[in-house]
Amino acid sequence: MNQFQYVRPAKPKAAIEARVKDQNSQFIAGGTNLLDLMKRGVMNPERLIDISRLPLDKLERQGNTFRIGSMALNATVADDKQVLEKLPLLAQALNAGASAQLRNMATIGGNMLQRTRCPYFYDTALPCNKREPGSGCGALEGYNRMHAIFGFSDKCIAVHPSDMSVALVALDATVLVSGPKGDRRIPFAELHRLPGDIPQKDTTLEPGELITAVEVPEGPFTKNVHYLKVRERASYAFALVSVAAALQLENNVIKDARLAMGGVAHKPWRLTEAEKSLVGKPATEATFQAAAEIAMRGAKAFKHNAFKLKLGPNAIVQALKNATNVA
Amino acid sequence: MADEISDSKPENEERSHDAARRNFLKQSSVLTALALTPGPVVQAAAAEWDEKIAAPFEKVPLKLAVNGKSYKLSVEPRVTLLDLLREQMHLTGTKKGCDYGQCGACTVHIDGKRVNSCLVLAVMQDGREITTIEGLAKGDDLHPMQEAFIKNDGFQCGYCTPGQIMSAVACIREGKANSETEIKEFMSGNICRCGAYPNIVSAIQEVKNGGQKV
Numbered sequence: 001m002n003q004f005q006y007v008r009p010a011k012p013k014a015a016i017e018a019r020v021k022d023q024n025s026q027f028i029a030g031g032t033n034l035l036d037l038m039k040r041g042v043m044n045p046e047r048l049i050d051i052s053r054l055p056l057d058k059l060e061r062q063g064n065t066f067r068i069g070s071m072a073l074n075a076t077v078a079d080d081k082q083v084l085e086k087l088p089l090l091a092q093a094l095n096a097g098a099s100a101q102l103r104n105m106a107t108i109g110g111n112m113l114q115r116t117r118c119p120y121f122y123d124t125a126l127p128c129n130k131r132e133p134g135s136g137c138g139a140l141e142g143y144n145r146m147h148a149i150f151g152f153s154d155k156c157i158a159v160h161p162s163d164m165s166v167a168l169v170a171l172d173a174t175v176l177v178s179g180p181k182g183d184r185r186i187p188f189a190e191l192h193r194l195p196g197d198i199p200q201k202d203t204t205l206e207p208g209e210l211i212t213a214v215e216v217p218e219g220p221f222t223k224n225v226h227y228l229k230v231r232e233r234a235s236y237a238f239a240l241v242s243v244a245a246a247l248q249l250e251n252n253v254i255k256d257a258r259l260a261m262g263g264v265a266h267k268p269w270r271l272t273e274a275e276k277s278l279v280g281k282p283a284t285e286a287t288f289q290a291a292a293e294i295a296m297r298g299a300k301a302f303k304h305n306a307f308k309l310k311l312g313p314n315a316i317v318q319a320l321k322n323a324t325n326v327a
Numbered sequence: 328m329a330d331e332i333s334d335s336k337p338e339n340e341e342r343s344h345d346a347a348r349r350n351f352l353k354q355s356s357v358l359t360a361l362a363l364t365p366g367p368v369v370q371a372a373a374a375e376w377d378e379k380i381a382a383p384f385e386k387v388p389l390k391l392a393v394n395g396k397s398y399k400l401s402v403e404p405r406v407t408l409l410d411l412l413r414e415q416m417h418l419t420g421t422k423k424g425c426d427y428g429q430c431g432a433c434t435v436h437i438d439g440k441r442v443n444s445c446l447v448l449a450v451m452q453d454g455r456e457i458t459t460i461e462g463l464a465k466g467d468d469l470h471p472m473q474e475a476f477i478k479n480d481g482f483q484c485g486y487c488t489p490g491q492i493m494s495a496v497a498c499i500r501e502g503k504a505n506s507e508t509e510i511k512e513f514m515s516g517n518i519c520r521c522g523a524y525p526n527i528v529s530a531i532q533e534v535k536n537g538g539q540k541v
Contacts (some may be wrong), residue, residue, distance in 0.1 A: 001405045002405070003383035003403070003404075003405055004383055004404060005381065005382050005383055005404070006380065006381045006387070006404035006406060006448075006450055007380045007381075008380070008451075028451070031445075031446055031447065031448060031451070032428060033447050035407070035446045035447075035448065036427050036428060037447060039426065039427065040427075046383075048404070048448075049450055050450075051539045053452060074409075076439075079501075097430065098516070099515055099516020099517075100441060100494070100497070100498070100501070100503070100514075100515075100516050101428075101431060101434055101441050101443045101494065101515050102428060102443065102444050102446075102516065104440040104441055104442050105442050105443070105446065105447065132446055234511075234512075234515075235511075235512050235515040236515040237407075
C-alpha cells in the first residue's frame with residue numbers, strides 16, 4: 001500500500017473541510033472496500049480522513065421513519081429488533097452481503113458507496129474507463145459473465161455490487177448528506193448514476209459531500225418480503241442477480257408492490273412498471289410471471305451473461321413466491 | 328600552535344574537513360527550516376482536526392490493549408492491524424492468508440466483535456481492545472472451542488484454524504450457532520482449503536450444546 005497522510009477530524013464539518021481542501025483525499029469508515037482497492041493500487045489517495053468515530057452511528061425511529069446513521073455497522077442494523085420487525089427486507093439484504101466479519105466492519109454509508117467488483121476495474125493491467133477514463137472497457141468484448149443487462153453504455157458495463165442498496169431503493173429510502181454548501185436530501189433512486197460517458201463517477205454526490213444518514217419510511221411491507229440472491233455459491237459471494245420483493249396483500253390481492261434488482265445495472269435497478277402491473281391482481285404465479293416479463297423489457301445481454309435474461313425473470317418470480325408463500 | 332598543526336595538514340585533508348563542516352551547516356539549516364515549517368500537528372489544530380494526525384512516513388503513537396495487556400506502540404498510518412500484530416508485536420498466531428478480506432485467516436476480535444484484521448488500519452484502533460488466538464487460553468487451560476477443535480479434528484493443515492476458532496467463538500456469542508445451516512452461513516467468511524468444515528461445524532455444535540461459557 002502506498003503511503004498516505006492520516007487525519008481524524010472530530011466533527012463532520014471538519015471532515016468535509018478536509019475533504020474539500022484536498023481533492024486527492026478519501027473518507028475512510030469501515031475501510032473494507034477502500035483498503036482492498038488501495039492494496040491493489042486501484043485507488044491511491046494521498047490522505048485518508050477517518051470518519052469512523054464521528055457521532056453518526058445512531059439508529060432511531062422518528063414517527064414512521066427509521067433514521068439510520070451512516071456510521072452504523074451493517075451487522076448492528078441487520079440484528080436490530082425494530083429493523084427485523086419493521087424493515088425485514090433491509091435486514092435480509094444486509095445479511096445476504098459479505099461475511100459476518102465484514103458486516104462487523106462495513107458501515108451503512110460505506111456500503112452504498114462501495115465500488116464495482118468488475119475484474120477489469122480491479123486489475124490495473126487491464127483497460128477500464130471507470131478506473132482510468134479513456135482507457136477503454138475491457139469487459140465489453142471480454143469476459144462479461146457478471147455484467148449489466150440494463151442501463152449500460154459503450155463506456156462501461158459494470159454493475160453496482162451492494163445488496164443493501166437494492167432493498168433501500170425498493171423501500172423508497174432517502175439519503176441525507178452534508179457538504180460544503182450545506183445539507184441536502186437525495187432520493188435513494190437518484191444517489192447512484194448510470195455510466196453514460198463518465199463511468200468513473202459512481203454517484204451524484206458533489207465533491208466533499210458526506211453521507212450522514214439514510215431515512216427509510218416504515219411501510220406496509222413487513223410481512224410479505226423476500227430478498228433473493230443468486231450467486232456462484234450459497235454464501236459470501238456477490239450476486240449474479242438479486243431481487244428485492246415486497247408486497248402488501250389484502251385477501252390475497254396485491255394492494256402495493258415493490259420490486260428491485262441487483263447485479264443487473266450500474267445502479268440498484270427499480271422495476272416500477274412491473275410493480276404497477278402487480279397492483280390489484282391476485283398473488284399467483286401467473287401474476288408474478290407477467291410482472292417478470294414486463295420487468296425484463298429492454299434487457300440486453302453480452303456474450304457471457306446471456307443467462308441473466310432467463311435467470312432474471314425466474315429470480316423475480318421466485319422472490320415473489322417466497323415473499324407470499326405461493327408454492 | 329594549533330594553527331601550525333592545522334597548517335601542516337596535507338591540503339586534501341584540509342578540504343575534506345571544510346566539506347564536512349559545510350555539510351554539517353547545510354544539514355542543520357535544513358533541520359532548522361523543517362522545525363520552522365508548520366507541522367501537520369499545527370495545521371491540524373488550525374483545521375479543528377483534533378485527535379489524530381499523521382504525515383506519510385511519520386509514526387503515530389497508538390495505545391492498544393491486546394489480550395488483556397496494555398501497549399504503547401507507534402505505527403505508520405498504512406500499517407494494518409494484522410501486520411502490527413505479526414510483525415511488530417510478534418503475535419504470529421493470527422495468520423495472513425489472502426490479505427484482502429476474503430479468507431478469514433486473520434480474524435481477531437476488536438472490542439468483542441470479530442473482524443478481518445487485514446482490512447483494518449492499526450491507527451484507526453487507538454484505545455480499543457484486541458483479542459487474538461493467543462488471548463483465548465487461560466494459561467495452560469485451553470478455551471473450550473480450542474478443546475473442541477482438537478477433539479473433533481477441526482485442524483487439518485492448521486493455517487486457517489486460528490481464524491476459524493476466533494470466528495467460531497464469535498458465532499456462538501452472536502447467537503448465530505443454533506443450527507447446522509446457521510453455523511455454515513455465519514462461518515462462511517472463513518475459508519478452509521483442506522475442507523475441515525464438517526469437523527469445525529461439529530466442534531461448534533459441541534461447544535454450543537455443552538453450554539460452556541465462551
